[in-house]
Amino acid sequence: MKTASFAFLGLMLCASAMAATQPDAEATFKAAQSEEALAKAEQAAWTTTETTLADAQKSLTAQKWDEAKALADEALALAKRSRAQATEQKTLWQDAVIR
Amino acid sequence: MSLHHTASQEATRRTALRLLAGLGLYGITMPSIGQAFASDAPGWPEAAFKAKTQDEVLAALYKGKLEMSKDVTIETPEIAENGAVVPVSVSTKLPGVTSISILVPENPYALAASYKLADASMAMVGCRLKMAKTTKVIAVVEAGGKLYAASSDVKVTLGGCGG
Amino acid sequence: MIVRRLLAVLIAGASLGAAPAPAPNPETDRVAFQSYFFTKFPNVKHEEFGNGPYAVNAPMRKQWEEIMQFPPYxxxxxxxxxxxxxxxxxxxxxxxxxxxxxxxxxxxxxxxxxxxxxxxxxxxxxxxxxxxxxxxxxxxxxxxxxxxxxxxxxSSRGKPFDIKIPADPRALAAYERGKEFFYARKGQLGFACASCHVQGAGERLRGDILAPALGILAAFPIYRSDWGAMGTIDRRFTSCSAQTRAVPLPAQAAAYREVEYFLSYMSNGIPITGPGTRP
Amino acid sequence: MPSIRMKAISSGDTTEVQALVQHPMDSGFVKDPSGALIPPHHIETLVFSHNDKPVFTAYWGPAVSKDPYVKFAFKGAAKGDTLQATWIDNMGKTDTGTAKIA
Incomplete structure (x- = not known):
């Protein structure tokens, strides 16, 4: 009896955790996707962002929301950093010029 | 030329086999070379090329003991610019050379190439070999029925067997 | 008077704070660029720069000479x-x-x-x-x-690069964009073209000796042992991008054409050596 | 396009031969982009003959580089003679090429 109720409790917890993160994972994935689209338009995209996004997509399809959320977070951070690099380099490149 | 197998190439292959047979190459192999599979080219020492270690190669290819010799010259780069293409050359002033083999013991198969020399051949050969990692390269010269060897070290930073 | 002096100080201060980019002058750039490499590699003959890593590394040159006995191209x-x-x-x-x-x-x-x-x-x-x-x-x-x-x-071997920048503001702008592409850091590794081929030139990166940027395009197209095949400048640019973990641009993208323009202009005077072979 | 390219140069009694063969020489250890192993495909024998007599025979395994190169020398040929080369690979493909000794 005891074991069964614990298992039931576990299932409940699990289910609620899933329900909480699916929209979260999807929203983060969308945000990462659009950030990466901007990076690409600026010719500033990184290959690592692309592979992380692809991995996140796979996790979404597999309904592994926690994993998908974590990967989407990482992709979003990478895309942001790649765009920040491009912005920063718009002036910084001048310092490297051989004069 | 295309590597697709066509009827005309099949004909060429038959011609080539006949030619090789006619030239007496078929069956005339180095001492103790194992029977090649029917699918393999005539004379190709399969057992030696499938051997993993230097000793197995030597046992499959030759009889007798190897003797390191100053009369055998092997030239290899100290650091290979790319393990996929390492120039190797072997030469000797020893008389009566009948074959020169080159072994790369660190490769998955130790034997890289074996050259059969005719009476008219000069005792030298140059070629380009793949090396998976940093390795010794051993040149074995068969002269007057005896085996002489020299070795050299090649540092490989970019392996020639990877993708 | 005081106001005027104040203004002058302010203007001076402003220009000190954010130094304006010097007016683009490709010829000044080229002379500085070339003298950087001539100083960095004092023993390399100028016309040798089209031979890339083989110009600056003796053991590699020996292997190259052997390969050139019967070039794979x-x-x-x-x-x-x-x-x-x-x-x-x-x-x-x-x-x-x-x-x-x-x-x-x-x-x-x-x-x-x-x-x-x-x-x-x-x-x-x-x-x-x-x-x-x-x-x-x-x-x-x-x-x-x-x-x-x-x-x-x-058919151009031995003929020095002779790239013209006509008196057209668009040509100069394209040159400047190519220059920016060359010096700006990109990719997750934060490498600029210049990181490897200016600062790193002649040094070893993994197994490779990095070619100096001066004359680097003179040998193209090349047979690379790594590819086991021939490749064009586009093939090299896209693989360079990928190596720095930047998403490569499409072949012949404007940015690649402009950096080729910049690099080739920098190499004016260096003879064509192509086609070439590289590890 | 012929798969065998030869340069045979005579100096005195000695002829130096260099040959370049176009062949993938797949080792069997390399994967294609999809991750599948590319099966071994390499030349096994390459025979050079002069006046229908073999002067030099190469036995090759998968460790010989892509588009293989070989250099050797032999005696007894004259300028203008024909040198013939024939290869056979492990898939049974073959090709023959000739060159005039210069």
């Missing part, structure tokens, strides 16, 4: 000659599209096209020639394109 040269000489369906030829019938002109590309305001590379000009004669453009990174450019480069 020779089949491509023959294929390139055949393709170049074959007529298009309309009976016209590649030679009809180029100065001097395409013979000995590699060193004058890329060019600034005053009609379109775009940089046109030799590879781009070959495809433009095909399209204007009703043929499909060739794939850009390898194959027949590499063979034709190999054949055309061979």
């Amino acid at each position: 020779e089949p491509a040269l023959d294929e390139g000659r055949e393709a170049f000489e074959a007529p298009f369906a309309n009976g016209r030829h590649y030679s009809d599209c180029f100065d001097n019938g395409g013979d000995g002109i590699r060193q004058t590309y890329p060019r600034f096209d005053t009609k379109t305001g775009e940089i046109i590379t030799l590879d781009g000009a070959i495809n433009a020639c095909r399209v204007s004669n009703g043929e499909k453009p060739l794939p850009l990174q390898t194959g027949v394109m590499a063979s034709i450019t190999a054949f055309m480069s061979e």
Whole structure:
């Protein structure tokens, strides 16, 4: 009896955790996707962002929301950093010029 | 030329086999070379090329003991610019050379190439070999029925067997 | 008076705080660029810079000399000659599209096209020639394109790069964008072209000796042992991008054409050595 | 396009031969982009003959580089003679090429 109720409790917890993160994972994935689209338009995209996004997509399809959320977070951070690099380099490149 | 197998190439292959047979190459192999599979080219020492270690190669290819010799010259780069293409050359002033083999013991198969020399051949050969990692390269010269060897070290930073 | 002096101080202060970029002067750039490499590699003859890593590393040069006894690009040269000489369906030829019938002109590309305001590379000009004669453009990174450019480069061997920047603000702007592309850090690794081929030139990165940026395009197209095949400048640019973990741009993207323009102008005076071989 | 390219140069009694063969020489250890192993495909024998007599025979395994190169020398040929080379690979493909000794 005891074991069964614990298992039931576990299932409940699990289910609620899933329900909480699916929209979260999807929203983060969308945000990462659009950030990466901007990076690409600026010719500033990184290959690592692309592979992380692809991995996140796979996790979404597999309904592994926690994993998908974590990967989407990482992709979003990478895309942001790649765009920040491009912005920063718009002036910084001048310092490297051989004069 | 295309590597697709066509009827005309099949004909060429038959011609080539006949030619090789006619030239007496078929069956005339180095001492103790194992029977090649029917699918393999005539004379190709399969057992030696499938051997993993230097000793197995030597046992499959030759009889007798190897003797390191100053009369055998092997030239290899100290650091290979790319393990996929390492120039190797072997030469000797020893008389009566009948074959020169080159072994790369660190490769998955130790034997890289074996050259059969005719009476008219000069005792030298140059070629380009793949090396998976940093390795010794051993040149074995068969002269007057005896085996002489020299070795050299090649540092490989970019392996020639990877993708 | 006081106001005026204050203003002067303010203006001076402002210009100190954010130094304006010096007015672009490609020729000043070129002289500085070349003297950097001539100083960095005092023992390398200037005309040797087109031989890339083999100019600056003796053991590599020895292997190269052995490979050059029978260069692996020779089949491509023959294929390139055949393709170049074959007529298009309309009976016209590649030679009809180029100065001097395409013979000995590699060193004058890329060019600034005053009609379109775009940089046109030799590879781009070959495809433009095909399209204007009703043929499909060739794939850009390898194959027949590499063979034709190999054949055309061979006829230019020994001729120094002779890139012109016409008095057209668009040409200078393209040059400046190419320069920015060369020096700006990109990719997750934060490498600029310059990181490897200026600061790192002559040093070892994994197994490779990094080629100096000066003359780096003189040997193209190249047979790379790594590829086991021929490749064009586009193939090298896209693989460079990927190596720094930047998403490569499409072959012949404006940015690649502009950086080719910049680099080739920097190499004015360095002789063409292509086609070449590289590890 | 012929798969065998040869340069045979005579000086005195000795002829130096260099040959370049176009062949993938797949080792069997390399994967294609999809991750599948590319099966071994390499030349096994390459025979050079002069006046229908073999002067030099190469036995090759998968460790010989892509587009293989070989250099050797032999005696007894004259300028203008024909040198013939024939290869056979492990898939049974073959090709023959000739060159005039220069």
